[in-house]
Amino acid sequence: MSDARTLAKGIDAEACLDTLSEMVRHKSYSETEGEKALAARMVEIMTEMGLEASLEPVPGGRFNAIGCWKGTGGGKSLLFNGHLDTNPATEGWTVDPWGGLVDEEFIYGIGVSNMKAGDAASLCAVRTLIENGKRLKGDVILTYVVGELQGGVGTLAAVKQGVKADYFINSEPSDLQAITMHAAAFLYTIELTGKTRHLSKREEAVDAIRAACDLVPLLTEMTFSDAPSDDHKSINRVHVGTIRGALSREFHEWRAPQVADFVRMTGSGRHGPGQSEAVALEDFRKVLDGLEARWPGLGTEVRIDAADGQPRMPAFEVPKDARIVTALNAAYEAVRGTPQPTGAITPPGFFGTDAGHLYALGGMEGVVCGPGGKYNTMPDERVEIADYLDMIRIYLITMCDICELQ
Secondary structure, three states: OHHHHHHHHOOOHHHHHHHHHHHHHOOOEOOOHHHHHHHHHHHHHHHHHOOEEEEEEEOOOEEEEEEEEOOOOOOOOEEEEEEOOEOOOOOOOOOOOOOOOEOOOEEEOOOHHHHHHHHHHHHHHHHHHHHOOOOEOOOEEEEEEOOHHHOOHHHHHHHHOOOOOOEEEEOOOOOOOEEOEEOEEEEEEEEEEOEOOEHHHHHHOEOHHHHHHHHHHHHHOOOOOOOOOHHHHHOOEEEEEEEEEEEOOOOEOOOOOEOOOEEEEEEEEEEOOOOOHHHHHHHHHHHHHHHHHHOOOOEEEEEEEOOOOOOOOOOEEOOOOOHHHHHHHHHHHHHHOOOOOEEOOOOHHHOOOOHHHHHHOOOOEEEEOOOOOOOOOOOOOEEEHHHHHHHHHHHHHHHHHHOOEO
């Protein structure tokens, strides 16, 4: 490990920043030609490094960039996973979202945190080893995918095409923390039906809007009754995203003097691995039964909604003492001199990531750990340079440990 630590200290910081800056300059919005161009560029870079690399098809005419640095044999394999496509740039930016600006503290750009810094970190870790003439016994597989923002269609395609390793690291932004559990997501709709009257006789009405105001804090405080541990419970959450109330299901809004008799609420829930939407639905029903008791005459309905044809991100977990977790922990401590925060840490524990597909469909053991997070998906999105460079060092040491540096 001392050789790996020496190599980690000697990374070419300028070249690593240049690589990430170039990636940011690709406007790789989801399902665009820019996404395809960046995937092609990643294959080109990996090929120039000496990896076996190719564009692999994803449904919808999209492509993943998959590379493999073959080991000499006899070691465990390690897969890195991250998406290349980004959210759109919003209003409020003070720097060019695609400029790849680097100052003394940060590197800026749309998608730099979510999650090009994580992608570049694994690429630069492999390149550092190659440029120093080092070999590993086990394979390192780099999967730069698309479609994470559409439910993980790129990673699903890669797994179905047979891409697999003994262990994986998903490089989603976690501020370098080791995330060992994250939630699955679902969508729900709740409808409240009251009784209308003119405001002069509202004492006789059942006001659906007032009942909704009563309901919202109850929902936002919910956890689910099938949480098998405190860790699972810590990533249970219900969020109310939209509320609309008016007269009837047609939402007649022009008659403000009447008490609203209909409200539709939509939102999202999160539950941990091993928990079910069926139990979540039962728990919603109990809350709504209590609401009906407090608002006599109110009718309530709840349903779990379909995901509009997109796959859902499964929940993910790995034991904190798993080989990949302890190797990553040791690498972090070697670089930073302090223990790595590890566990079902929030807010990342509420995210959906492709780790869920690698775990649930791929049957692989892995962990989520990447640079960025605190300035994620916001105007002037950015990553601290120190975090990005340390992530490269941590990935490099972890590769040398898992795949065995010769």
